[in-house]
Amino acid sequence: MRSPPLSIGLFAGAFGLDLGLEQAGFQTVSLVENEPDAVKTIALNRPHLTESAIPRDIRQVDAVTLLAEGGRVLNLSRPLHPGEVDLVTGDPPCQPFSTAGKRGSVGDPRGSLFMDFIRLIEAIQPRFFIMENVRGLLSAPIRHRSHNQRGTGFAPLEPDEKAGSALQVVLAEMRRIGYQINYGLLNAADYGVPQVRQRVIFIGSREGEAVTLPQPTHHREGLQGLPQWRTLKDALANLQEDAPEYVPYSESRLQYLRLLKAGQNWRNLPPELQPAAMGGAYHSGGGKVGFYRRLAWDEPAPTITTSPHQKATDMCHPEALRPLSIRECQAIQTFPQDWIFHGSITSKYRQIGNAVPVLLAKAIGENIYKAFSL
Template sequence: MKAPVRQTLPQPPTVKALSFFSGCMGLDLGLEQEGIEVLLASDIDPAARRTIALNRPHLPLLGDVRDYSAPGIREAAGLDPTEDLDLMVGGPPCQAFSSAGKRQGLQDDRGNVFLTFIDLIAQLRPKFAVIENVRGLLSAPLHHRPHHLRGEGLPPLNPEEQRGGALLCILQRLNAAGYGVSFNLYNAANFGSPQKRERVVLLCSRDGRPLPHLTPTHCSRPDHGLPPWRTVRQAWAGLPPDGHHFVTFPEKRLRYYRLLKPGQNWRDLPPDLQPQAMGASYYAGGGKTGFYRRIAWDQPSPTLVTHPAMPATDLAHPEADRPLSIEEYKRLQEFPDDWAIAGTLLQQYRQVGNAVPCSLGRAIARLILAQLRGEEPQIYPDFPYSRYRNTDEVSWMSATLALP
């Protein structure tokens, strides 16, 4: 009697993605770690391009997306003209929407690149598209009116100058292309990152139906039955103590740092030293918690910035009298230790500080893969995705349309 022939199940097709505004590839690494193949990257920053080439030397690398047609992008990625594309991801330059900048929104040249990216989504027609950006996108107007031209005795803001106008325009363009869109402001710590980093993520589906929100894996509270947030101590476990590269604090600031413990900032200095340490900033408004800030060991780190030694956004080691090193930055953004970052030290800080944490990329990948498999995601009702309210597509739309 013959032994039965074992049937070999066909391997599921590889899910393929195109990456735009790739930076040093934090989002892309997250996709790859979940099994999604990145076929192409793009960036205009010379240091980021060198980083991509160092780590993925055979990956097709494009420059300014405005210089490429949809057919040209398909060809560069090795896709047939009619081949269905699974996924496009990208984080268009965020300075146009940052609350720390001039908030020019889509008037800004970088904002126009955002619209170019949406046009490419409409032309390339991926099954899914993911757009990542800063929290300021939720409130940026379509057209910015300078503050000195607002107020009593001046014309009221028109609809295009109202809060949220830029995102409304973006949603309208995506909807017109047939995409259903969901979004939220996501704290990366809720997905396993050792960093409290909040980013808006738009999830777009070609079938016109909004996608579920990302499924959290960690939480700051025990009531959802998830593991607690990962900490700085956990992220740096096994990191060699020597061989770090970092900028330095001037001696006049180090004298105050030597008085601070892990997790403390300028408010923990002796009261009589605070005005001297802070200078004119002492009398300014706001919490100013970024001044003389040592990060805590047993919490996620604050949001990494592009320079850890700027007075208002310090990121100092919990105990050593120095800013965080680039090696520590990489661990907090979850890059492998052997992931090469090109450029000068300041260029390296900028690239890693701007990156998407790998855990957030993995959460995005898991959602996309679940949708392709027809799987239902785990839902956590009323989950605190971020510290802000009205940041999901339903409550945001309701609050924005209610504005005068």
Template sequence: MSAQYLSVKEASEILNCSEQYVRKLLRYGDISGERISSRWIVAAESVDEYRSKEEDTSRFVRDHARRSFSKPSLKALSFFSGCMGLDLGLEKEGIKVILACEIDSAARKTIETNRPDIALIGDIRDYSATAIREKAGLSSEEEIDVIVGGPPCQAFSSAGKRQGFNDERGNVFLTFIDLIVELKPRFAVIENVRGLLSAPLKHRPHEMRGNNYPSLSQDEQRGGALLFITRKLKEAGYSVSFNLYNAANFGSPQQRERVVIACSRDGEKLPYLTPTHSEKGLYGLPHWRTLRDALAGLPDKHQFIKFPEKRIRYYKLLKPGQCWRDLPVELHQEALGASYHAGGGKTGFYRRLAWDKPAPTLVTHPAMPATDLAHPEENRPLSIEEYKRIQEFPDDWVIAGSLLDQYRQVGNAVPCSLGKAIARMLLNHLKGETPTIYPDFPYSRYHKTDDVSWTIETLGSLEPSVKQLSLNLV
């Protein structure tokens, strides 16, 4: 396939399907692409890979029970595990994962290769709480210390239609909450995108809003989805605290912002995570780790996809930390093409990473035009080995599947440092230790993202509304 990027129409012709189905594949991450302004562009190699991919028995991993007879003192069940970035962070602090739940075939192979002794299950909707205990090798009386999971985030992402719980993936989120309530772990931790803070319980298309339409109902108000989730957990007796965290504040060499919801069965509210780093050395903390720190000592053997030759021409004119705006002015429109007239800052076009800063948020494909992740000096995207270092996976952690599968898994992962910070917070709570608090610490770029400020902003007070939110799925 000679073209690097395809239109949705071209992809539909290659795959012999409708354009609508191609857009579905893009939204679900089955093929790689990116929305630029109002149109999608599709990575040609991912279409070719999707078309040619047949059932490969070497990649098929069956669900199985835990294979180890020993049981750790602190046991965790992991859902929507991916390639286990969050789980590795927990393990480094002594909380051992004994069951993983994942449906992606490449990620399942990754889990099986690196952690063959833990239980592995597939679609969360196919398992009851009793069956999950059986797979994990736990009796009905045995304690589950922690349940962790990052349900699919596309349903709440600001990049899509934000269907929330009306989206199939949003419904999986609700299944996860129901399982937490039924399995009754001592702690539950839920990780998700920033969009969850503002997602409504029920989405109304923007073209159906305004003076000619009824006012938004309570279900359609901002924050309704998170309010519904937290109320379900509180009704089950769990305390709930949450905040939006930049992983760089916890030692990750990457600026990646995620909502972390922490719940405790004892009803005592858990503290926010304790930062270990800060951008400017606030409170005497070490400065953020940089890309140079992350890649130090990395063997000079890299696997990476290639930029089109046309794009390399412009990269040769850019230095570390620069992007298209640093090209000669007369080349701006030529370099960006039709995207030149699109809105937004477009800082992801022709973006070389800086050595002396953390990496930006890793994406699932490092060579899409609007979110380029180019090496600071070499004329190529980041390699999968560099991706792993930035997400803090051990160099010997095997990521299974094709190169695009590997990029997708690592790009979607939770940085290990964030997992470690979560584990430390839980362990300190179990020990009864008073957490270190840094007043007014900027956990992320945004304000009023902690549960207290968010609740006041959403409801007008800390008291929950008397009227329970309804859940109308369509």
């Protein structure tokens, strides 16, 4: 085995997935990311990747460039060749599949940036690849038909209108370029991340190796001989902040948050105050659990979002009258405390919220790394 195995990160974001893979034993030699603050974050923390840590559109990047960058990072006198990179990773933008987005069709993945992910894997020929995406991909149709146009008197659903049709296209494209696929839904809390965050993970193997998804290291109730899920209190226990960075709440929000305790939300407000607190959302459907939500110390955090101060996805500190700070979100996403994020507070929230939790990435990487020691 060449040590360490080499990886290239596509849609690298703030490096969460790649950082976890580093902790599992891989070395990132090139990356692609289009967001200016995210690549500055990577360059600050990994100066040896400065050449590739520049904003660039993946549609304009070819494998020749990435392999040449990898050769220079390794101080070779030549570019890396196809097949010499061991792992390519990425999470193509998840918005088309997200259940948090507009309900309806997602469009054909063959017309999205997913195909640039496939294009580069086919050209780089890594032994393995990892793709991460939101759970909505498992059930999303390519084309959505309104529910009032289904059933008796209407034509049967077309293949691309059926649940899961987008997933079938994704799998077909992965197999078309010669990879055997293993995929499933993982919860980050099962791998030591103090956060409930479900994501679909795909592992592709060029040589048909049966690489499995990682076995959980934690359990909700601490059963099966595993430690219990880590909590918000666990995540923040050793965090010291003299001047936390956060987006402050307006007084109109604070007047209601002051009435709530840890683990409560808008439903715990006095009934006569709920309509005014909720506004138009009061009569809308859904659980609305994120409104005026004060987090509980003794549970994992909900999924860290890109805007923890937004009304519908509130992540108010259990005791302080503020949303979670940048460093608190960073700790919950299991980034090291010395990892530096570049940009405004809003940009830092976005980078952290979009990242793959580092410990989840490490667990996935460790399972793949085993194949290199056989």
